[in-house]
Amino acid sequence: MALPNALVANLDAVQAEYRVAPHNIDAEQALIGAILVNNDAYYRVSDFLLPEHFMEEVHRRIFETASSLIKAGKLATPITLKTYLGDADLGGITVMAYLARLAAEATTVFNAADYGRTIYDLAIRRRLITIGEDLVNGAYEAPVESAPRDQIEETERRLYELAEAGKYDGGFQKFSDALTAAVDMAAKAYQREGKLSGIATGLSDLDAKMGGLQPSDLIILAGRPAMGKTSLVTNIGFNIAKAYQGEKQTDGTIKTKNGGIVGFFSLEMSAEQLATRIIAEQSGVPSYKIRRGDIRPEDFYKITDAARDMQTIPFYIDQSGGISIAQLAARARRLKRQKGLDVLIVDYLQLLAGSGKRSDNRVQEMTEITTGMKALAKELSVPIIALSQLSRQVENRDDKRPQLSDLRESGSIEQDADVVMFVFREEYYVNNKKPREGTEEFFAWEAEMNRVHGKAEVILGKQRHGPTGTVELAFDANITRFSNLASDERMPERM
Numbered sequence: 001m002a003l004p005n006a007l008v009a010n011l012d013a014v015q016a017e018y019r020v021a022p023h024n025i026d027a028e029q030a031l032i033g034a035i036l037v038n039n040d041a042y043y044r045v046s047d048f049l050l051p052e053h054f055m056e057e058v059h060r061r062i063f064e065t066a067s068s069l070i071k072a073g074k075l076a077t078p079i080t081l082k083t084y085l086g087d088a089d090l091g092g093i094t095v096m097a098y099l100a101r102l103a104a105e106a107t108t109v110f111n112a113a114d115y116g117r118t119i120y121d122l123a124i125r126r127r128l129i130t131i132g133e134d135l136v137n138g139a140y141e142a143p144v145e146s147a148p149r150d151q152i153e154e155t156e157r158r159l160y161e162l163a164e165a166g167k168y169d170g171g172f173q174k175f176s177d178a179l180t181a182a183v184d185m186a187a188k189a190y191q192r193e194g195k196l197s198g199i200a201t202g203l204s205d206l207d208a209k210m211g212g213l214q215p216s217d218l219i220i221l222a223g224r225p226a227m228g229k230t231s232l233v234t235n236i237g238f239n240i241a242k243a244y245q246g247e248k249q250t251d252g253t254i255k256t257k258n259g260g261i262v263g264f265f266s267l268e269m270s271a272e273q274l275a276t277r278i279i280a281e282q283s284g285v286p287s288y289k290i291r292r293g294d295i296r297p298e299d300f301y302k303i304t305d306a307a308r309d310m311q312t313i314p315f316y317i318d319q320s321g322g323i324s325i326a327q328l329a330a331r332a333r334r335l336k337r338q339k340g341l342d343v344l345i346v347d348y349l350q351l352l353a354g355s356g357k358r359s360d361n362r363v364q365e366m367t368e369i370t371t372g373m374k375a376l377a378k379e380l381s382v383p384i385i386a387l388s389q390l391s392r393q394v395e396n397r398d399d400k401r402p403q404l405s406d407l408r409e410s411g412s413i414e415q416d417a418d419v420v421m422f423v424f425r426e427e428y429y430v431n432n433k434k435p436r437e438g439t440e441e442f443f444a445w446e447a448e449m450n451r452v453h454g455k456a457e458v459i460l461g462k463q464r465h466g467p468t469g470t471v472e473l474a475f476d477a478n479i480t481r482f483s484n485l486a487s488d489e490r491m492p493e494r495m
Contacts, residue, residue, distance in 0.1 A: 022125045023055035024118055031115035032062055033106030035070075036077060036099065042070050045116030053123035061085060062099070078103055124162060131158050153330040199260050199343060199383065202239025204484050205471045206458055210419065213240075213343060213383035214465065218374045220349070220413055222388040222402065223423035224395070228456060229387050230269065230347055231277065231480035232423055236385070237262045237345050238278050241315040244342075260342025261314040263335045265328060267351040271319045277480050282306040286478040314339065324353045325372040332376060341382055346373070348387035349413070367412035374416045388413060390422075400429055404461045420462040425475060427452040456482060 034041040051064040065084045066076035074080065078099035085095045093101075135155050142151065198212025213219065223229045243259030266274050280287035283306035285299045295303070316339065318331055328346070335341050346352070354365040377384040390406045402422040407413045414420060430448050435441040456475040460468045474485045 021055070021129060022122045024122055025056060027115045027118045028054050028056055028059045029102055030106065031112055031119065032059060032066070033102035033104075034112045034115070035063075035066055036081075036103040037106045039066075039070050039076055041112035042066065042076075044113040049116045049120055053120050055122070055126075058095075058098075127162055131155060131162070153327055156330045156334060157326060199240055200243065201236045202243065203236070203471075203473060203482065205473070209460060209469060209471055210463065210466055213385070214418070215381045215383060216378045217383045217418040217464075218370070218377050218416055219383060219385045219419040219421065220388050220407070220417040221385055221421050221423065222390050222407055224390050224400075224402070226428055227423040227425050228475060228480065228482065229423050231281075231475075232456075232458070232482050233345055233347060233385055233387060234264075234274065234277055234480075235281060235482045237264055237343065238281070238310075238313070238315060240343055241313040244314050254340065256340070256342050261340040262316065263332060263341050263344045264315065264317045265323075265331075265344070265346045266317055266319045267321050267323070268347060269319070271317045274317060274319075278310065279303055279306050280479045281481040282310065284479060287480065321351065322353065325369045328352065329372065329376050329379075332380060336380055336382075341380060344377075344380070344382055344384045346384065346386040348389065349373075350389050363412070370412045370416040374418075400424070400426075401457070401459060402461070414462065417462060418464045419460070422457075422459040422461055424457045424459060425452075425455070426457075427455065427475075455485065 031041070031045065046067070049063075051060040051067070054060045054063055062081065062085065065081055069076040069080060078096060081099055082096045085099075135151070138151050139148075142148075198210070198214040198217075200207050200212050201210075221229055221233055240260045241262045244256065244261060245258040246254040247257040249255050264274070276287050276290055279285075280290060283299075283302040285295060285302055289295050289299070290303065316335060320327075323331075332341065332344055349366075349369065352369050354368045373384055373386055388407060390402050394400050394402055394406050401424050404414050404420060406422075407420070427449070430445070430452055433445065435445055454474055454476065456473045458471045458473060460466075460471070462468065472485045474483045475481070476483075
């Protein structure tokens with residue numbers, strides 16, 4: 001006779017309530033026994049297994065004490081452990097007797113790593129259950145001021161940390177493996193357009209100096225207002241996304257072959273403002289004309305053609321303002337998981353907040369932000385370009401070319417960055433000194449303007465794996481476009 005549906009549901013609920021979290025006491029006992037017999041077994045699991053990964057409390061205490069003894073160069077045996085574990089009663093058996101039994105029943109140290117991974121995997125499953133329970137309880141009991149988005153981002157962060165923690169690839173590797181990886185990188189650089197080891201920016205002189213944008217690098221792009229920081233980074237991001245080519249792998253995933261998928265955090269400008277800049281750059285129609293609607297029919301066709309070409313490129317914009325470094329990291333992880341990610345751009349660094357409330361000590365908060373940014377670049381294995389402001393002390397010098405010391409809250413930025421670049425346009429400063437027309441000073445100023453007009457400098461103030469120096473670029477202020485500067489070497493041969 002079948003049970004009523006309501007009763008079945010009630011029984012299921014009772015069983016679910018009393019379900020035991022996943023664990024394997026036999027594996028825990030076998031591993032501890034192997035360590036007690038031969039302390040070398042500990043080193044097979046020491047780089048990933050911690051006391052909290054054990055389900056049974058007494059096993060946590062035994063493993064923790066044995067770890068401390070072995071790390072101190074001492075022997076961990078039932079006899080030496082007894083001193084530290086006391087004489088607790090384990091259900092009719094003393095600690096000493098329990099340790100002796102574990103050692104006596106131990107089979108071999110060769111399986112220690114397998115036992116350790118079993119214990120670890122089950123601990124990860126228990127943490128998954130905890131995160132799931134916290135998610136459900138938080139959704140039920142959330143206070144009024146708590147936004148659902150905050151809970152989603154916090155859960156995503158915990159899940160991603162768990163996913164990254166659930167790897168056994170830490171510790172030392174053979175130098176031959178590193179050599180193979182280096183040769184593979186060189187081979188890929190040889191096959192890639194531009195022969196670069198990193199991702200090409202589309203600005204050939206800058207690529208030649210940097211070798212492209214390197215994975216895991218934190219690249220700081222700094223400059224005073226009106227120098228064109230956002231324009232340059234937008235140009236670079238769009239060039240990379242436009243050049244994107246993917247290659248399908250045997251497992252069904254898409255691997256980037258050229259260019260890249262770009263994520264752009266626009267903390268200051270809206271997505272529409274950023275899109276207007278890119279349309280102006282691609283169509284050749286000045287952005288101020290687009291905003292005012294001061295365009296001719298032929299300009300409108302240029303704009304629509306450019307917009308049509310841009311719709312398919314993998315360029316993703318997040319225009320949320322006032323987010324924290326933790327929120328930025330969560331969204332970047334989500335983008336990589338859902339769409340892929342090859343380059344991340346942040347405009348700009350000083351608009352980010354630390355993980356807690358805004359601190360009165362901004363330098364300390366900036367240290368947390370730059371450290372988190374560098375850690376994120378390594379975690380996602382993508383280059384991160386972060387824009388940064390410069391202090392006003394630049395304006396007090398005759399030579400207004402920026403230096404590393406001009407970075408605001410410069411200590412942590414300079415320390416954590418792999419590359420620090422400055423954008424400098426002398427034309428901006430010369431133009432502001434325009435004298436009265438017709439004077440002798442005016443003719444000298446005019447000659448100076450002709451020399452600097454349409455030119456910009458990107459100054460590499462720091463580069464861990466390459467030279468420092470200056471790269472000259474062309475800059476068209478009307479359409480905010482940086483491009484390669486024409487030189488005699490690039491000019492066509494004269495007949």
